[in-house]
Amino acid sequence: MSKRIAFLASDAPVAQTARAALIARYGDTAPEAADVIVALGGDGFMLQTLHGTQNLAAPVYGMNRGTVGFLMNEYSESDLPERLEAAEEEVINPLSMQATCMDGSVHEALAINEVSVLRAGPQAAKLRITIDGRLRMEELVCDGALIATPAGSTAYNYSAHGPILPIGSDVLALTAIAPFRPRRWRGALVPKAATVRFEIINPEKRPVMAEADSRAVRDVRAVEIRSEMAVQHHILFDPGHGLEERLIREQFV
Helix, strand or coil: CCCCEEEEECCCHHHHHHHHHHHHHHCCCCHHHCCEEEEEECHHHHHHHHHHCCCCCCCEEEEECCCCCCCCECCCCCCHHHHHHHCEEEEECCEEEEEEECCCCEEEEEECCEEEEEECCCCCEEEEEEECCEEEEEEEEECEEEEECCCCCCCHHHHCCCCCCCCCCCEEEEEEECCCECCCCCEEEEECCCEEEEEECCCCCCCEEEEECCEEECCEEEEEEEECCCCCEEEEECCCCCHHHHHHHHCCC
């Protein structure tokens, strides 16, 4: 029995053209009734699709119609049913962000790749770092810092010289962005179950924003981050091209 497929695409013309061609060939099903969701676009659209379908049972299979496509499979129209049948599933947990703003409001969001705190003014940010209620760094002067999942460790985290984490590892990467003091500090590995808290020192003078997979909250005074084990994202990859293989391959290029 063939799988019921829902085709979703980014706004890019190349993705929309691909969606039309695939629907003409295989039909289309609403995401709520689908056995599998096919996302057409780049990594940004894949993250958007995962967030938007996290309450649905269907796994997501991405095909690259964007640029990098780290979370995507190669695009092909002719053999999709066979590829879906042979695909291997990866299960990942997102991060939960709770950001408290200067006005007392609290904003929550989930992040599949990373949660970052970034300076939002001309001066460097000053951050106090607490892990599981224990003070670990009294003051980090930097452009920002981030917590990355293994799945997100090759994205912003890697650009900031953070480590690439094996997909099955039970750790998160805590990475500094352009640290000024301590100048040589590049971050740490923390347990996946840990709760990391950034407190902003002098936020009136040194404003900071928080981002969860590019969804921004401005004028924060504290950000708390932990793994959200209750949420699971199911991603499909072609055999031999899953996240574990990609993470290893990224370290040898």
